[in-house]
Amino acid sequence: MSPQPATLKRVLSRRDLVLYGLVILTPTAPYPVYGLVQTQTRGHAALAYLVAMVAVLFTAASYGKMSGAFPSAGSTYSYVRNALNEHLGFLAGWAMILDYLLIPLVSIIYAALTAQRLLPAIPYAAWAVGFTVALTAVNIPGIRVTARAGAVLMSIMTASAILFVALAVRYILLRHGFGALFSSDALLHRETFSVRPLMMGAGVAALSYIGFDAISTLAEDTVNPEKDIGFATVLVCILQTVICFVTVYLAAIVWPDYKTFPQAETVILDIGRRIGGEWMFGSLTFVLLIAGLASALTGQAGASRLLYGMGRDGVLSKRLFAHIDARFSTPTRAIYLMSMFSVLGVLFLRFEIAVELLNFGAFAGFILVNLSVIRHFYFRLHRGTGWQLFANLISPATGTIVCAYLWMSLSLKARMAGFIWLIIGCIYLAIITRGFRVAPKSLSSVAEAN
Numbered sequence: 001m002s003p004q005p006a007t008l009k010r011v012l013s014r015r016d017l018v019l020y021g022l023v024i025l026t027p028t029a030p031y032p033v034y035g036l037v038q039t040q041t042r043g044h045a046a047l048a049y050l051v052a053m054v055a056v057l058f059t060a061a062s063y064g065k066m067s068g069a070f071p072s073a074g075s076t077y078s079y080v081r082n083a084l085n086e087h088l089g090f091l092a093g094w095a096m097i098l099d100y101l102l103i104p105l106v107s108i109i110y111a112a113l114t115a116q117r118l119l120p121a122i123p124y125a126a127w128a129v130g131f132t133v134a135l136t137a138v139n140i141p142g143i144r145v146t147a148r149a150g151a152v153l154m155s156i157m158t159a160s161a162i163l164f165v166a167l168a169v170r171y172i173l174l175r176h177g178f179g180a181l182f183s184s185d186a187l188l189h190r191e192t193f194s195v196r197p198l199m200m201g202a203g204v205a206a207l208s209y210i211g212f213d214a215i216s217t218l219a220e221d222t223v224n225p226e227k228d229i230g231f232a233t234v235l236v237c238i239l240q241t242v243i244c245f246v247t248v249y250l251a252a253i254v255w256p257d258y259k260t261f262p263q264a265e266t267v268i269l270d271i272g273r274r275i276g277g278e279w280m281f282g283s284l285t286f287v288l289l290i291a292g293l294a295s296a297l298t299g300q301a302g303a304s305r306l307l308y309g310m311g312r313d314g315v316l317s318k319r320l321f322a323h324i325d326a327r328f329s330t331p332t333r334a335i336y337l338m339s340m341f342s343v344l345g346v347l348f349l350r351f352e353i354a355v356e357l358l359n360f361g362a363f364a365g366f367i368l369v370n371l372s373v374i375r376h377f378y379f380r381l382h383r384g385t386g387w388q389l390f391a392n393l394i395s396p397a398t399g400t401i402v403c404a405y406l407w408m409s410l411s412l413k414a415r416m417a418g419f420i421w422l423i424i425g426c427i428y429l430a431i432i433t434r435g436f437r438v439a440p441k442s443l444s445s446v447a448e449a450n
Helices: 014-025 030-040 045-069 076-083 084-116 124-138 141-174 178-182 196-208 214-222 224-253 264-276 278-312 332-348 351-380 387-408 411-434 440-449
Strands: none
Touching: 014 141, 014 214, 014 224, 014 278, 014 351, 014 387, 030 045, 030 196, 030 224, 030 264, 045 076, 045 196, 045 224, 045 351, 045 387, 076 084, 076 214, 076 351, 084 124, 084 278, 084 332, 084 411, 084 440, 124 214, 124 278, 124 440, 141 178, 141 214, 141 224, 141 264, 141 278, 196 224, 196 351, 196 387, 214 224, 214 278, 214 351, 264 278, 278 332, 351 387, 351 411
């Protein structure tokens, strides 16, 4: 009797999923982009995060609905493949591969750059490779180990976020009094307000949410995916908004004139110094390093599950990507390949380009998932009466429009590189489907031969 093939173990609870999502987003997510958002929106960073929340929540609701309909690893790829068609499903997965490959890569690059500032005697390359190896070693034993490591890192970041808020409130009370905590100027400057800068800033603020969809990649690791994936995805986005809004709102009160920022990219460190002195400056630097490692850890886990889902269906090499280690019940080969990509990326890819490309892949996937909800629930299942009209048509249609607007607002360089990636995916898809004549999932035997 042949042994049963190894599979992913259902061990994650709703609490684990919420924690996983918050770790990959990180409560310190607004720190690196706050100065950019505040400058670009002409002093309306807090309002920009509210706008970004509205955009993300529509898409988060779509992920929740699709995870209930198709609870499997592969996330975006699986949803589009089942709701639209096989070829679009492949392209959705191809776009999200770019996103998922870059989430841990960007985090590792950022962590290595931060570590080099603390200990400049150690070369950047040594930090980058060392972090990559260490994170891979944590992900190999299983998603439960990843979740536990994420819990430790999450506690450190949460403590820092609470400390930042407490010190900011203390600074405001001592300098300006209780009434200053409810400053309307921190939310809206009528003299400088303009819709276009606000929307552009909201697009940058959306970086603090990129990765929320990684929760859905753990459907086959989750005890009750039909109920818990959707709940956790929406809750994580709401909690992330609260964290980001409070942080940037207080930061705007502490340092109200964005035109005097020493350097927009790192002004959060200067604000930390203002509210807590040099020790807070050093503490924030350390926490940003921890945040980068936590995001890279969870990002690598999510990416390996996406590759596993596509490999299992035969659209990528089944031998490489669909392998589950019998000992650890994890897609070890996909994790190793992720590690190799990260090593090459951190050595040869600039941080700025990686960040821009990350958004391209994310928004492309978001658009297709929103369209999948409309196709599956509204047209295929004919659920379009009463509340279902909003949930199955109006909400995902709004998410599609908003995400498309943010997608096309990316820089020309990012859009060019992103569309080149999609063109390469189309060429590969044409080859494995013999000119689009067969569905990608029917090529399992071909994939096994690769």
